[in-house]
Amino acid sequence: MSSIREDVINDGRTAGYSEADWKAKLAYHVIGGAVTPMYFTTAGGVSLAFGDAIQRGVDTWAWEWGNRMKGEVDAKVNPRIADEYLEVNNQLPIMIREWAKDRPEIQESFIQDYSRDVLEGRNRGTETAHKYLTDTTN
Template sequence: MQDVLVSPRRFTTAGGVSLAFGDSIQRGVDTWAWEWGNRMKGEIDAKVNPQIADEYLEVNNQLPIMIREWAKDRPDIQESFIQDYSRDVLEGRNRGTETGHKYLTDTTN
């Protein structure tokens, strides 16, 4: 829609020469909007990325504790199973996070 508002602009000089200037203005508007959007995204990323990393690490620490607490009242569960289950849960979480990231960053669909 911006192209319709800006691109068709022309300026006619006193000598009758018509100069098109809409495309250059549109490029300026597009460049400004792109840079502004990237700056805003960068500011937000800088704020939330540490929070996301802290949350991710906290879950990585809490999952094995939760599994160990679950297994505490089950004397038939061996230590090796607890470790394997913890590893499997964390690996599944990582796969899910990576898959989600791919869907969120894939702009082809």
């Protein structure tokens, strides 16, 4: 279940990345469309195009701006994913201990072993779920 919740959180990351890409592309085309045709005519009547050179700067700026926006998305999403993972890691041993509380025949060493086994199984399950949930459409 936590892998599915993490996948839903990552859907927000994907949407944020798409929005950042769209904004960067839009800015690139709007600004680039305005500067690319720029030229200067000298006193001798020679036209010197300089808009294309400015466009290279717009290219770099738009790329960096898009990456900054994606970094902001990551800064919001990564802690949520970490919190999800840690919450489950904290809750599973508590749940096992609560289950064992009404069973006095269960020894402490068994509770610890069972908790370890469940957490290891969770890790294997999480890795498997990630493989199924990975977006390979890009």
